[in-house]
Amino acid sequence: MRPSFLLFAALSPLGALAQSPAAPQLTPQETPAAPPVTVAAPAPGTLRTVTLREALTIAVKQSPEVAAARAQATVVSVGVRRAWTAWQPEVTLSGQFVHSSAEAQLDLGGFVQLVAGVFQLPPRNPELIPEPVVIAARNSRYATAQISQPLFTPAGVFLLGPAKAGAEAAELGALEAREQVLLAVARTFLGLQGVAQMMDAAREAEQVALQRERDAQAQLNVGMAVEASLLRAQAETAQARVQLAQLSGQSAQLLALLGALVGEPVQPAPLEALGAWWELPSEDQSPWEDTFAVRAAAMAVRANKGKVTYDRFSWLPSVAAVARGNYNSNAGFTGQTTTYDVTLAATMPLYDRGQRYVTLREDEARLAQSKAQYESARARAHANWVAARANLEASQATVVQAEAQAQLAARVQQQVAAAFKAGVATSLEMFDADTRRFLAASGAAQARATVEIRRAELAAAAGRIAASLEQQESEQPRP
Structure with missing residues (x-):
């Protein structure tokens, strides 16, 4: 002024x-x-x-x-x-509650009995047949916690x-x-x-x-x-x-x-x-x-x-470590409701139009x-x-x-x-x-x-x- x-x-x-x-x-x-x-x-x-x-x-x-x-x-x-x-980590937490009208499960015993009835072959060891496995119950709860830490990124350097x-x-x-x-x-x-x-x-x-x-x-x-x-x-x-x-x-x-x-x-x-x-x-x-x-x-x-x-150096790859923990109220085949996985990811832009x-x-x-x-x-x-x-x-x-x-x-x-x-x-x-x-x-x-x-x-x-x-x-x- x-x-x-x-x-x-x-x-x-x-x-x-x-x-x-x-x-x-x-x-x-x-x-x-x-x-x-x-x-x-x-x-x-x-x-x-x-x-x-x-x-x-x-x-x-x-x-x-x-x-x-x-x-x-x-x-x-x-x-x-x-x-x-x-350079700072990204932390996310998500959760879901799902209600289904019908339960989804895997019943191997019913499958064995069906095969036995078709071919007239009674099972010899019925005690080995596992109990039905619930894939998705009527009421299911899911949760995921994830943390992503950049290890190298051109933006953070330059x-x-x-x-x-x-x-x-x-x-x-x-x-x-x-x-x-x-x-x-x-x-x-x-x-x-x-x-x-x-x-x-x-x-x-x-x-x-x-x-x-x-x-x-x-x-x-x-x-x-x-x-x-x-x-x-x-x-x-x-x-x-x-x-x-x-x-x-x-x-x-x-x-x-x-x-x-x-x-x-x-x-x-x-x-x-x-x-x-x-x-x-x-x-x-x-x-x-x-x-x-x-x-x-x-x-x-x-x-x-x-x-x-x-x-001029933005073509360099970005490297990040990702750790994720999961919760599923349906134990499924693993028999566990909680799991985790660790990932090392690298992304390199080759051509961005x-x-x-x-x-x-x-x-x-x-x-x-x-x-x-x-x-x-x-x-x-x-x-x-x-x-x-x-x-x-x-x-x-x-x-x-x-x-x-x-x-x-x-x-x-x-x-x-x-x-x-x-x-x-x-x-x-x-x-x-x-x-x-x-x-x-x-x-x-x-x-x-x-x-x-x-x-x-x-x-x-x-x-x-x-x-x-x-x-x-x-x-x-x-x-």
């Missing part, structure tokens, strides 16, 4: 402000417009105020997206246990390694998803802090505009100003309130997004400098190679290699695909690192310039205000100075938030957001 477009919309209000609709023309007799209706926001104190570190910690524990990624990794990890089943590699790739994929969620939390959190600073600048601009409006009204009442001065002051007030309403809407939107990412409604604490907070490795260490996405792609290549190896060759071609294609994806993941990770580093350097230069411009605009506003009171500056010059100060203050706030966002992006490009969080937690003093 990449909510960067929301962040950029939240951190780029200056263009929208410059193109905001003109304020309605008011006559001097009209009262100033009522304060704008801002987007409904939670009342102060109803949301939990957290720092960025606390927000990231909560997201790791409660974020629905992180939980979904972990569940998906758990599903894939079951494949390791499934691979082990190739598929265990690919299953472990696939499970590790899924775990790394879940960690990469967690890293992206934490990056989204950091972006949204820092974007909210930047919007909060811009709202402070907008409130200050509103207060200045209201003061200008009151001064213009007083001067108009005593005949020291014309109606244009009051109209300009009222336009400044309306524009400041429009800007404040826009920023309030962006803040409410980002608050909702932050709550969805974190897993509970929270609001950010004031902006703090986090330059030394992130664990940023040097470029000599090739940190992009250690990202979870690259490592997951490498494990996927390993898993597909193992599957191809299995396909070509399925093995089809599977081999499919797995070879997947192996080639995974290799290409691995190279692509490495290239993307390197590009992300280079871009994040360049963006950080650019934003650091921008924030210095923006803060200098904000300080200069504040001094210019003070000088123009003093000149206006002395009567050597016009209200139009005051309006221009006020606007420039607000834009400079908003630009500085945006630049400060952008620097922190770029640092978070650089940490994410090295896969170190969660690692930085864990390091900070380990350095915290134990209570």
Whole structure:
């Protein structure tokens, strides 16, 4: 998930402000417009105020997206246990109760008497004739217990390694998803802090505009100003309130997004400098190679290699030992109701309608695909690192310039205000100075938030957001 477009919309209000609709023309007799209706926001104190570190910690524990990624990794990890089943025994127990309308038996005495009657030959030793043997009584009970233990199977030899590699790739994929969620939390959190600073600048601009409006009204009442001065002051007030309403809407939107990412409604604490907070490795260490996405792609290549190896040796025979115990309530000729037998079975597939060759071609294609994806993941990770580093350097230069411009605009506003009171500056010059100060203050706030966002992006490009969080937690003093 990449909510960067929301962040950029939240951190780029200056263009929208410059193109905001003109304020309605008011006559001097009209009262100033009522304060704008801002987007409904939670009342102060109803949301939990957290720092960025606390927000990231909560997201790791409660974020629905992180939980979904972990569940998906758990599903894939079951494949390791499934691979082990190739070596585990199979035990079955079955039983039957059969009721028959007629008893089946073998009566040799009746057969002898029949032969003797036909040939008129009486038996000489009738005591040697056995009793009738019951083959199936009216009510018969049968039971079988069987255990089959594989001794050798190609699946057990060659598929265990690919299953472990696939499970590790899924775990790394879940960690990469967690890293992206934490990056989204950091972006949204820092974007909210930047919007909060811009709202402070907008409130200050509103207060200045209201003061200008009151001064213009007083001067108009005593005949020291014309109606244009009051109209300009009222336009400044309306524009400041429009800007404040826009920023309030962006803040409410980002608050909702932050709550969805974190897993509970929270609001950010004031902006703090986090330059030394992130664990940023040097470029000599090739940190992009250690990202979870690259490592997951490498494990996927390993898993597909193992599957191809299995396909090439799946023709090997499978050997299993089978022990079976039987119970029959009809003793039959053996005179025993319980018997057992032991079997050593070997199965060798000679030709399975070509399925093995089809599977081999499919797995070879997947192996080639995974290799290409691995190279692509490495290239993307390197590009992300280079871009994040360049963006950080650019934003650091921008924030210095923006803060200098904000300080200069504040001094210019003070000088123009003093000149206006002395009567050597016009209200139009005051309006221009006020606007420039607000834009400079908003630009500085945006630049400060952008620097922190770029640092978070650089940490994410090295896969170190969660690692930085864990390091900070380990350095915290134990209570």
